[in-house]
Amino acid sequence: MEALLKLQELGLSNIVFHQLDVLDPISIKSLANFIQEKCGRLDILVNNAGASGVVVDEEGLKALNIDPSSWLSGQAYKLIELHGVIKTNYEKAEECLNTNYHGVRRVTEALLPLLQLSPAGARIVNVSSLRSELKRIPGEHIRKELSDVETLTEERLEAVIRRFLHDLKENALEGNGWPLMVPAYSISKATLNAYTRILANKFPNMCINCVNPGYVKTNINWNTGTMSVEEGARGPVILSL
Template identity: 65%
Template structure:
């Protein structure tokens, strides 16, 4: 597979009206890639495009929870460009209801967030309800799958060797799941499939509904967010096995100050976008089916 000139590449970034997604668009576009900045809200998306002032960035609406919206985007790309080279699945939802003032008052150290030590401390100010868990899984896992499936026929037409970057989280790391049986299931690359991933998610929702999260061995720090990203990583591995000519990876962008973590993060979006951008521009034959902590390959 030949290395293509960067100016011939076309990328889609989901959830790109702000935060890490917007910065990923900017960094790709500054390097010469034509980027379709997508957002579920037309005004927020168009305002974001205007803020960049880059002629190689255009807007298209995309709500990752809506299959019609994904199909309309695929149709637009087919008619206007006839192929797609890079897909960055970045859109994400936290899945919890937060008492933001209460959270700020706790003054949680970044180190406690990252290590998980803050799990008990934040239980009083971060509520996991069923409805938000469904939204979270439908955005972070099923949304990524929906958009990827709609755009795969176009990615297969890339002569660059398509790249898919799934923006994950360190909450996805298998060692963070308390339940041994769940850890073994999602780590078993030989047996991973979408059916298995979705069975795990259904059992998670069932235990959440019945108040059995802790007894069931599920993560108690941001439960649905954590499980959505566990599922996203597992899906990344399934996809990478299936599409050997592509580079399909997932990445923890770092603890970045954005709305999704109520601005408790410590890194700037400029640094948070570095991992996704590096993986979007991997040379043909680069790593695939791997998890990165920012720009470094790490253990799932």
């Protein structure tokens, strides 16, 4: 309601909203029914919900005063590790993959019948991250698996995620070539990119893309980002329109 009122104050009057928890199939179904009844079709879907997959000591992180370039390159990992200010645990990692990968899949699958009714070809924008870049994944076999668009399937992506969670549980991320800087988040977005490519192949009449919004000052990075929310929204808006 708060967001709706703010947008109305900016002069945008024709706005409706509906609750959505991407982890809850009933909530997703309820949103799909709402759009079906209210609009009969869907033209643009932006999958923006995201979770970080880590537990953070925010004060400790702020005190480290990490340089944005070292954050973005991933070099900050060593400092973070040394001071233990960002920690990945199994529960958070699972929540992150459930939100950033499975959540997008569930929402997209529920809305695809409505997107297919868009006369000019619908658009799907999946909000990804710099962390998803394949070059950041040390294991060549993982990079190869995620980049081979000819053999990529949803089942293969599920298997990659299961392997990642297994290795996390066994404390075997480093040995098996997984990224060590926000690992669950990185894998959730790398698999999201791969899923986006599968979808784009399957539905050539739609514009289906993923986009990195940039390093934006929001809750997901404990407000360490350097860009404004307006700047971060540019990429998703360009792809939506």
